[in-house]
Amino acid sequence: MYYEEQWERLNEYQRAAVLDESPACVVNANVGSGKTTVLIAKILYLHIEKKVPVRSMTVLTFTNKAAGEIRERLLKIEPGLTDEELAGFGTFHSVAMNFLRSSLPVEKAGRTKDFMIIEPDEEAELALRLAKERKLSIKYKNRLKKRMEQEYAAFSQGKGISRYKDDLFLLFQALQEEKKRQNKMSFADLIEISTELLKEENEKPAWIIIDEVQDSDRKQMDFITALKGEQTRLFAVGDPNQLIYSWRGSVETMFYFLKHQFGAKELSLPVNYRSSGTILEAAEKFLQYGNTVAGSREAGSPILVRNHYDAFQEAVYLAQKIRQMNEKGMDYGEIAVFYRLQSQSEILENVFEKEGIPFTVSQRKTLRDIPALEWFVKVLAYACNPEDIYAAETVLSHPSYGEWAGKKGWKSFLAEPEEGRSRIFDRMRGFMQTFSEVQVQEPEQIYRYFLLDDYLRPNAASFVEDRDMVLDFCKRLTGYSSENHRPFFEGTAEFLRSSALYGIQILKTEENPGRDKVRLMTLHASKGLEFTSVFIIGVNDGLLPLAGRGFEEEEERRLFFVGMTRAREYLELSYYTNPGQPRAAGGPGRYLKMLPRHLLDWEEDKTPEEKQANLQQLRKAVSKEMNRVQVEKQEVKKVRHARYGTGVLISENEMTVEAEFEGYGKKEFLKAFGEVEILG
Numbered sequence: 001m002y003y004e005e006q007w008e009r010l011n012e013y014q015r016a017a018v019l020d021e022s023p024a025c026v027v028n029a030n031v032g033s034g035k036t037t038v039l040i041a042k043i044l045y046l047h048i049e050k051k052v053p054v055r056s057m058t059v060l061t062f063t064n065k066a067a068g069e070i071r072e073r074l075l076k077i078e079p080g081l082t083d084e085e086l087a088g089f090g091t092f093h094s095v096a097m098n099f100l101r102s103s104l105p106v107e108k109a110g111r112t113k114d115f116m117i118i119e120p121d122e123e124a125e126l127a128l129r130l131a132k133e134r135k136l137s138i139k140y141k142n143r144l145k146k147r148m149e150q151e152y153a154a155f156s157q158g159k160g161i162s163r164y165k166d167d168l169f170l171l172f173q174a175l176q177e178e179k180k181r182q183n184k185m186s187f188a189d190l191i192e193i194s195t196e197l198l199k200e201e202n203e204k205p206a207w208i209i210i211d212e213v214q215d216s217d218r219k220q221m222d223f224i225t226a227l228k229g230e231q232t233r234l235f236a237v238g239d240p241n242q243l244i245y246s247w248r249g250s251v252e253t254m255f256y257f258l259k260h261q262f263g264a265k266e267l268s269l270p271v272n273y274r275s276s277g278t279i280l281e282a283a284e285k286f287l288q289y290g291n292t293v294a295g296s297r298e299a300g301s302p303i304l305v306r307n308h309y310d311a312f313q314e315a316v317y318l319a320q321k322i323r324q325m326n327e328k329g330m331d332y333g334e335i336a337v338f339y340r341l342q343s344q345s346e347i348l349e350n351v352f353e354k355e356g357i358p359f360t361v362s363q364r365k366t367l368r369d370i371p372a373l374e375w376f377v378k379v380l381a382y383a384c385n386p387e388d389i390y391a392a393e394t395v396l397s398h399p400s401y402g403e404w405a406g407k408k409g410w411k412s413f414l415a416e417p418e419e420g421r422s423r424i425f426d427r428m429r430g431f432m433q434t435f436s437e438v439q440v441q442e443p444e445q446i447y448r449y450f451l452l453d454d455y456l457r458p459n460a461a462s463f464v465e466d467r468d469m470v471l472d473f474c475k476r477l478t479g480y481s482s483e484n485h486r487p488f489f490e491g492t493a494e495f496l497r498s499s500a501l502y503g504i505q506i507l508k509t510e511e512n513p514g515r516d517k518v519r520l521m522t523l524h525a526s527k528g529l530e531f532t533s534v535f536i537i538g539v540n541d542g543l544l545p546l547a548g549r550g551f552e553e554e555e556e557r558r559l560f561f562v563g564m565t566r567a568r569e570y571l572e573l574s575y576y577t578n579p580g581q582p583r584a585a586g587g588p589g590r591y592l593k594m595l596p597r598h599l600l601d602w603e604e605d606k607t608p609e610e611k612q613a614n615l616q617q618l619r620k621a622v623s624k625e626m627n628r629v630q631v632e633k634q635e636v637k638k639v640r641h642a643r644y645g646t647g648v649l650i651s652e653n654e655m656t657v658e659a660e661f662e663g664y665g666k667k668e669f670l671k672a673f674g675e676v677e678i679l680g
C-alpha cells in the first residue's frame, strides 16, 4: 500500500500531519517539505485505515493536475471508484460544478442541471450587448470586464449605486437574468451559487482537505464555511511563501482566517527534502515568512550566475550546455528553463529546434488564438443549447466564417428562423435529434454533418490548417463521448462544459510533457514541480522583477523563490547586457545582488576579446533572426481598439500589449483591462 510504504520514510512532522484528526488543522509548510507527499498519504490513510468513504471526502486542489494525481493514486488501489464517488476531488470550481450537477437543487438558482459555463470574455461580451440593447449608460466600456470584476462585490452586497454612478448595477441585474435564461453560470456564479445552496444541505462531508491553501480567496473560504458541517473535519496545507496569485484575489491572511474561523490547530512541516543546501540558503533570502528553511541535504554545487549579451546568445549557449548535460547522462526531462514572460520562449524554441534539442513548452493557448476553432465551438454551443442565441449570432455573422458576414438580415432571421434559409443553422437545430441516441466513431462524420468544407473558407490560405484543427477537435469530441459511454449529443455538451472550466489544451506538446524533453515554462507554471537542473533566465531589473503597473515587488520575490526552489541539484541564473525588452535594464538585476556571494560562481565576461569576436558573428545572426520574427509578427497580427481603431501589434506578453495606431502612434495596454482585441 502506498501510504504503508511511505510511512517508514515520513519524518515525525509529516506523520503527525497524516494522523491528525482535530476538528480543524492547518499545516504551515515550508517549500519542498512534503506537502503533496503528506496530502496523498493522509487521504489514503483515512480511506484505508479509517474507512472513510471516498465520497465523503472533499479534496480541493489548486490545479486540475494535482487533483488528477490524487485521483490516479486512489484509482490504483480501488479501480472500481466511480466519477460520482470522486465528485469531491478537484479544484474549487470543478468541485462546485460537480455538486451543482449532481446533488444541489440548482433549480432554486433558476438553472437546470445541464447548465453551461460562460467564460469571462464571453460574459463581458454578453454584458456589452445587453447594455446596448437596453440602452444602459455605462462608463469606461472599454474596460468593462475589469469594472465588472471590481464592482461585482459591492453589487452583490446590496450597495445601491456603482462607483461611477452609471447603470452598471442595472447591467449586473440584466446579466443575471440573461444568464438564467440561457441556463449558464460564470466561474464566480459556480462558487457563489453553490455556496448559497450548500448552506441548506444537510449531508455534509466527513473531511474537507485543502491543498495550496495560501492561494485560496475569500469567496472560496465562504464556500468551505458553507460546505463544512459540525462534524466535518478540516485539514489544510499551504506555504505563505509561495503565494503567487494574489492578483487573483488571494487573501494573505488565509492562515489567520482558518485559525480564527474554525479554531484550527497549527502544525508545521519544516524540513525541505528537495533542494541542495546551497540552493536553499540562497532561496532563504527571498523568504517573507520565517527566516530559514531547514534542509536535509548536502551543500551541493554552487549556483552559477551567467552573463549573456542577449537572449539569442543565451539560447545558443543553453542549447550547447543542455546537450552536454544530456551526453553526461542527464535525461532532458530532468532539465527546465523558467522565464518571467511567455514571450521569452520564442527565441529558445527557435534555437532549440535548429539545434535538435527536444523540448516542450507549457503554454496555455486559448480558443481565441484560433478563430476557426472559436467559431466552431460556437456552432456546437448553439447546437447543444438553443437558448444560446448569441452563439447563433456569432456563427452567422462571424467576419470570416459566417454566411451573413458583413450583411444585414441575420437578426430578423434569428427572431423568426425559417427552415431552408441557412444550412448550418438547420444543422445546428437538428443536432440534438440526430445525435441524442448514437455514438460517433468517425470525427469526419461530425465535420461533414456541419458542412464544414463549405463554411471554413475553402479558398483561404488557412483552410488546411483550419480544417485540421477542427477535425482534431472533432476527434477529441468523439473520443470523449465514447470514453465516457455517452451518446454524442450528451458527450459534446459535457465536453463543452468541462473545457470551459479546464481550458482546452490545444497545443499538442502538452499531451506528453516532460518525457525526455526539456521543459520551457513561465515561473508561474513551475509551481508544484521539481527538476534536477533549473535555469532561470533574464534576471534583469524590469524583467525579473517585472516592472510596470500592477506588479507587486513582494509577489515578484515570491515568484523568484518558487522558481529557485524547484531545483534539486543544479541552479543557473542569467542576466543580459542587452535585454531587448521594454523597461528592462541591462546588467545584473537586484535579485542576483541579494544572493550571498559565497554561494555563487559568478561568470563575468572572462574572455572579452574572444567574446567580442564571437559577438560580431552572433550580432548578425541575432538581428537576422529578430527581423524575421518581427516581420512574421507584423504580417500576421493586427489589433482593434474601440477608440484608436485597427492597429499593428508590436509586442505582446502575458500582461501587456503594445501596438501602433495610425494617427495615434505607439500605445501600451494592460491585458487585464481588455481594451484591445488581437485579431488573427
Ligand SMILES: Nc1ncnc2c1ncn2[C@@H]1O[C@H](COP(=O)(O)OP(=O)(O)OP(=O)(O)O)[C@@H](O)[C@H]1O
Binding pocket: 009, 010, 011, 014, 029, 030, 031, 032, 033, 034, 035, 036, 037, 038, 239, 272, 273, 274, 528, 529, 530, 565
Ligand atoms: N520524508 C521524506 N524523506 C525523503 N524525501 C521526502 C520526504 N518527504 C518528501 N520527500 C521528497 O521531497 C520532495 C518534495 O516533496 P513534495 O513535492 O511532497 O513537497 P511539497 O511541499 O509539496 O513541495 P512544494 O512546496 O514545492 O509544493 C519530493 O521529491 C519528495 O519525494
